[in-house]
Amino acid sequence: MPHPLDAAAVRSWCGLALEALGRERERIDAINVYPVADGDTGTNLYLTLESAARAVEAAFDGHGSAGTTPGLTDAIGAMAHGALIGARGNSGTILAQLLRGMTEVLTAADGSGDALGQALRRAAASAYEAVAHPVEGTVLTVATAAADAAATCAADRTAGPAEVARAAHDGASAALQATPGQLAVLGRAGVVDAGGCGLVAVLGALADALCGEVSATPVAVRADAPLPQAAGCELAGRAADGCGDPDGPAFEVIYLLEAGDAAVARLRDRLDGLGDSLVVVGGDGLWNVHVHVDDAGAAVEAGIEAGRPYRIQITHFGGAARVKEPAMTARAVVAVVPGAGLAGLCAQAGATPVAVRPGEPPASGELVQAIRQARAREVMLLPNDPDLRHTAAAAAEQARTEGVRVALIPTRSAVQGIAALAVHEPGRSFDEDVVAMTAAAGATRYAELAVAERQSWTMAGVCQAGDILGLIDGDVAVIGSDLVPTAMTVLDRMLSAGGEMVTLVLGAGVPDAVAERLERHVRARHLAVDTVVYHGGQHAVPLLIGVE
Structure with missing residues (x-):
């Protein structure tokens, strides 16, 4: 009926x-x-x-x-x-x-x-x-x-x-x-x-x-014409040589974007020049952007210029010679990151990023899907947030039931994740790689500069709404009124125990001049310490700091 x-x-x-x-x-x-x-x-x-x-x-x-x-x-x-x-x-x-x-x-x-x-x-x-x-x-x-x-x-x-x-x-x-x-x-x-x-x-x-009548007739997937002798394609999970463009872009980039119509029109033009398979859908301020590119970072940066990208997914097609079912790699890294810039950085380093929006932590199913997208027999999972420990553990357990060997690296901050990713070496044994990445993360102290939302008691005293909070290893250690002086105090405290490298990750809208002032401060006060700067694009935290 x-x-x-x-x-x-x-x-x-x-x-x-x-x-x-x-x-x-x-x-x-x-x-x-x-x-x-x-x-x-x-x-x-x-x-x-x-x-x-x-x-x-x-x-x-x-x-x-x-x-x-x-x-x-x-x-x-x-x-x-x-x-x-x-x-x-x-x-x-x-x-x-x-x-x-x-x-x-x-x-x-x-x-x-x-x-x-x-x-x-x-x-x-x-x-x-x-x-x-x-x-x-x-x-x-x-x-x-x-x-x-x-x-x-x-x-x-x-x-x-x-x-x-x-x-x-x-x-x-x-x-x-x-x-x-x-x-x-x-x-x-x-x-x-x-x-x-x-x-x-x-x-x-x-x-x-x-x-009101349900039919379960399967959709016909074969062409009416017989399979050509020189097709060059094999189905059901086997190689599809000749079916795709071996010289095509290496990455698929997808993200949600909050932006106006005019900014999206400019974004379309820019992404069209970067790659192919461009599809931009949505409206009323919310869009879903899809493109295939060689420079994943540039595609994400274009989104940052247009508006506010989040839920960023970057998938590597498996190199220039892409196949219908990409070959399983020996080992891969899946990293949760708080900003679009960090997502691009991780993708360029060969990792599968899961970019999150403030207040919207990923569910375990989203992490499982990222592990699947990595298409690897062995996966290093970097949660980069202490609050994601249980979620990441559940995702790792689920992936193991699917035959993937997963190691949960206990990274508590994105800067620890960067340190772990820097020493990742797929050529060595799985256990040795786990030890090296865990050691690199553990040897990296982390801090973040945040803005207080309300008056509250902290370990450093009472803060007021709008104050700059300097958190070291998760605890409020410094309260200030300006980002740069507060960050300098945090750096001095962290480096008083020694350190060889400082990592600065700038949040969305933080000018390069902030990093330049902090770099000069480190050079003047801590002579043997190097500084590296990344544009993370995170919105909730103006500055992340790592000290190795």
């Missing part, structure tokens, strides 16, 4: 789509040869939809506590927002924009078949707008075919949303089978587009939710 397009249908759609992508995930991963043959399109779509589903459930929970039920606007808006903040990879980012496009129409519509047709047409158009250089034979083509089929069905004013959704699914399925003839890399591999395959599964779930 057909169901109306309302909040309950959106909730059902999320659940059915998540089930469908769960069934299809590995098959979609196995045919992922474009734009990068990295074998994760199905997984990225699943994680994106999972975030969308959680947001919808939260909307229902919120209304339930008030004794009400959400409307269509609330539900579809939550789904789109959840997808935006949880979007993974090129495919997940485009799916988030498709949902946002639907939301733009459905929040002001009546849930009719005609409204659904208009929503799918807006979704396809907005996805094209979000992609810097659209390519036919991809999920964009499939989305357009779905919208066209839906519009044709909706032209019959007697068609309800269930019929329109089924027409969209049928149109997308037909278009998907044509993608190998539109995109050469798919034709050589003998497969359909992976992102388009995922969209067909999602649209099938929408049709099932509205029709």
